[in-house]
Amino acid sequence: MTALYLLIPLSLVLVALAIAAFIWAVNSGQFEDLDTPAWRVLDDDASDRHDPPA
Amino acid sequence: MTLPCRHCGDNVPQSRTLLDEPARGYCCAGCEAAAAFAAGEAVSFSDYDHDDVLGSIALMTAEGCREADVLVENIRCGACAADIEQRLRKLNALYSVSVNAQTRIVTLRWDAQRLPFSRILETIAAGGYRPRPLPLDAGLGDLRRDDRRAILRLGLAGLGTMQVMMLSLGLYMGSDLGLTGDIRLLLTWASMLLATPVILYSGQPFFAGAWNDLRHRRVGMDVPVALAIGAAFAMSVVHTLQGSGEIWFDSACMFVFFLSLGRHMEATGRRRAQQGLRALVASQPHTVTVLEDGQPRVVPAEQLRCGMTLLVRPGETLAADGSILHGRSEVDESLLTGESMPRQRQPGDPVLAGSVNRAQALEVRIEKVGADTTRAHMLRLLRRAETRKPAAARIADRIAVYFVSVVLAIAALTALAWAQLDPERAFEITLAVMVVTCPCALSLATPASLSAGAAALARRGLLVTRGHTLETLAHVTDVVFDKTGTLTDCRLEVAEVQGSEHWHRDQVLALAARMERDHSHPIAEALRPYTATGDPALETEWQAGRGVSAMLQGRHYELGSPALLLDDSRKSGPDDEVSNGHTWLVLTEDSQPVGWIALRAGIRPEAPAVIAMLQSAGLRVHLMSGDGPAAVRHVAATLGIAHARADMLPDAKLAAVEKLRAEGARVLMVGDGLNDAPVLAGADVSIAMQSGAALAQASADAVLLNENLAVLVEARALAQQTQRILRENLTWAIGYNALAVPLAVLGLLTPWMAAIGMSASSMLVVGNALRLLSAQPPHPNPLPPGERERSLSPLPSVGEG
The missing domain is CATH 2.70.150.10 (Calcium-transporting ATPase, cytoplasmic transduction domain A)
Structure with a gap:
């Protein structure tokens, strides 16, 4: 039972990490369009992106 | 340096780079013409490069880039979106582009110094798409922020609820596992830590809604919800701080999660139906x-x-x-x-x-x-219709709320009673009552059934945008159709032919059909059945907007719109009374009219079978049209509709629908036009066509995405099945509790037995709802597959090639 003293706080940390990852994903727009990305694999030239200037 | 062709992307040959500006960007005259045609001939986007215009469309970012949203009306699927993305990626100085196929919005970030905005719009238009830059005040940024916040709230509630439930299970079963007081305390505090953000952040809309209701002195759904969540949470916090007493973090979290889930799904459908409205905003x-x-x-x-x-x-x-x-x-x-x-x-x-x-x-x-x-008036009308529309009848949600209150009361009474009878067992028994009555099965019953039903409908092409649709659709007694665009589609057919002194009607039709034989636009398709075999091909020339012309035996013949082919006399057709709802074509011989052909919209191929099926299912079918009597009579006779009325203004339609409702009928309105919007909002339940006016879609309860009327029959059957399953689920959830609560109160159930019962009950409810998804279409499709596809592609595609 004493293992729980470690495991429960650990699980809380993991949940916090999961929530942080989720917040990042939402804010980077990953949940806005759930249809289009499926078609992107069919796009031949997907690799030649233009990056913004440094 | 060679540039890619603005239309097809091939290299532009050196010889063409010497041409004048408009022709220069294209590899050949064909691409240039195709792009000009696709772009609606002479649309120029150069206006958008003015600084003040650009300022009202595009944000200036910190790095000096511009950011703008462009609505592209005719994105139909993910493939269109990928195509636009691919075209735009070829532009330099365009830093990011994302095309959303659902919202049909292209979000762009680019360097306005190096790349004019007009060039981006031209690139989109060159693919045959119609870009409309959205003004900043269209509120798109706000909408996106709201969207993100809603997803965050839902996700947080989901993650938090799962954790709290897991910890609670430990607490419930703790006494059997030999949990010490310290660990119990740890679990309680961990639950509180996890539940707090779920209640305060994810549950915030409920509290805000309740506050809003109270301030306006009315009681909406949010008030009891907020009370239940708030009371359960507050009591739990007090008990946690005291270190004794019950905690209900799990119930509170679960309640927040399932209610948010239901509302989120409903809102997503509705938002999608309102996308067209943005086109309206952007059309300025x-x-x-x-x-x-x-x-x-x-x-x-x-x-x-x-x-x-x-x-x-x-x-x-x-x-x-x-x-x-x-x-x-x-x-x-x-x-x-x-x-x-x-x-x-x-x-x-x-x-x-x-x-x-x-x-x-x-x-x-x-x-x-x-x-x-009129446009602004429509937008106002829509907002009013939106607020007037009765909120979805969330009967089951209401039951759930009262249920939670009753459960809390029973638990409190049980605790009190057992504290008197047997203080040793009071805790354990109260716990069993709490667990066994966990509202999850009940609060799952409605959202699970309705969303499974809505998902099954979406698969068949009907997008449900309001929560009550499935409930009302199941009890419909009358179906009212609008004629234009609902029972008919944009394929044309010949309605009438008029000859002249030297020309018999058949001759007019035969020559017209022969002239159009090698073309593929809608008019040519309408004349196709009249083509005689064996006639030698004619040398014809087709001119956009004018029609087709040919030389035959030394005479010049033209077939096209009277407004463009004739000078002054007889512009609109030979006779106004008959021309009601018809489009006239004129055939001229050396610029003199010799014959007239009237075209009308063809009846959708699946319509006769659908009307017959609705009628045989005992529904009364009505036709209420704003068109003239002749056109309406034709459609009603072809489809066998007895109750048909012509020349109806929107007010008259609304009055007729309200009269039906006053007589006790439940009315389903199917329409597509602007003038149908008030009726769509006024009927018990309404369905709009995907190709119809944006306002019609926004005021309807569901949108028929694939325009196949056969879905109506399936939808009704599916709605009834959904209702059946919903009733089963509610009966089960309430029955289970009615049986289990007395047992628990009497102390015959231990907490672990209660926990298993609760989970099994929830899974049963969800599993029952999921049966809707696997259900086969209840009626065989009245159309063979080929026919169906034809009815699915309403517009000839333009611009590719």
Whole structure:
């Protein structure tokens, strides 16, 4: 039972990490369009992106 | 350096780079013509490069980039979106582009110093798409932020609830596992830590809604929800701090999660149906050309005043309501009315803001501007319809709320009673009561059934946008159809032929069919059945907007619209009374009219079978149309509809529907036009066509995405099945509790037994709901697959190639 003293706080940390990852994903727009990305694999030239200037 | 062709992307040969500006970017004359045609002939985007116009469309970011949203109306699927993305990636200085196929919005970030905005728009238009930059005040940024916040709330509630439930299970079963007091305390505190953000952040909309209701002295659904969540949470916090007593973090979290889930799903459908409205907002041009003493001058659209003369070039959108002073043209009002065919307009005719001039330049006297235009009026009408529409009857949600209150009361009484009888066992028994009555099965029953039903409908092509749709659809007694665009589609058919002195009707039809034989536009398709075999092919020439012409035996024949082929006399057709709802074509011989052909919209191929099935299911089918009696009689006779009325104005339609409802009927309205919007909002439940007016879609309860009427029959059956499953689920959830609570109160159940019972009960409810998804379409499709596909592709595709 004493293992729980470690495991429960650990699980809380993991949940916090999961929530942080989720917040990042939402804010980077990953949940806005759930249809289009499926078609992107069919796009031949997907690799030649233009990056913004440094 | 070779540039890619703006239309097809191939390299532009050196010889063509020496040409004048408009032709230079294309690899060949074909691509140039195709791009010009696709872009609506002469649309110029250069207006968008003015600084003040760009300022109202695009944000300036910190790095000096511009950011803008462009609505592309005719994105139909993910493939279109990928195509646009691919085209745009070829542009330099365009840093990011994301195309959303669901919202049809392209979000762009680029360097305006190096890349003019017009070039981006031209690139999109060159693919045959119609880009419309969205003004910043369209509120898109706000909408996106709201969207993100809603997803965050839902996700947080989901993650938090799972954790709290897991910890609670430990607490419930703790006494059997030999949990020590310290660990129990740890679990309680961990639960509180996890539940707090779920209640305060994810549950915030419920509290805000309840506060809003209270301030306006009314009791909505949010008040009991907020009370239940708030009380359970507050009591749990107090007990945690005291270190003794019950905690209900799990119930509170679960309640927040499932209610948010249901609302989120409903909101997503509704938002999607309202996308078309943004096209309406975006249809306002930023600059316009006015004529002052005959001299054209470009002014910002806000400076338009009544009485000014507006010059509208082909391809331009009207910025105000008015009437035509000079010029004849075809005007596309599809955004306002859902009418797919452009209307002939001549001097004296009214034209509306938001419609697009398709053929020739018009001079328009402005009569209404800004908030007075029909377009603005429609937007207001919509907002009113939105607020007036009764909120979804969430009966089961209401049951759940009272249920939670009752459970809390029973638990409290149980605790009190057992504290007197047997203080040793009081804790354990109260716990069992709490667990066994966990509202999850009950709060799952409605959302799980309704969302499974809605998902099954979406698979068949019907997008449900309001929660009550499935419930009402199951009890419909009367179906009211609008004619134009609902029972008919944009395929044309020959309605009538008139000859002249030397020309018999058959001769007119035969020559017309022969001239159109090698073409593929809708008019040619309509004449196809009249083609005689064996006639030698004619050398014909087709001109966009004018028609087809041919030389035969030394004479010059033309077939096309009377407005363009004839000078003054007999513009609109031979006889106004018969021409009701028809489009006339004229056949000329050396510029003299020799015959007339009337075209009408063809009846959807699946319509007869669908009407028959609805009638055999015991439903009364009505036809209420704004068209003339002749056209309505034809449709009603073909489809066997007994209750058909013609010449109905929107008010009359609404009155007729309300009369039906007063007689006790439950009315399903199926419509597509602007003038149907009030009726769609007034019927018990309404379905709009995907190709219809944006306002119609926004005021309807569901949108028929694939335009296949056969779905209506399936939808009704599916709605009834959903209702059956919903009732089963509710019965089960309530019955289970009615059985288990007494057992628990009497102390016959241990907490672990209760936990298993609760989980099994929830899974049963979800599993039952999921049966809807696997259900086969209840009626065989009345159409063979080939026919069906034909009815699915309403518009000839333009611009590819």
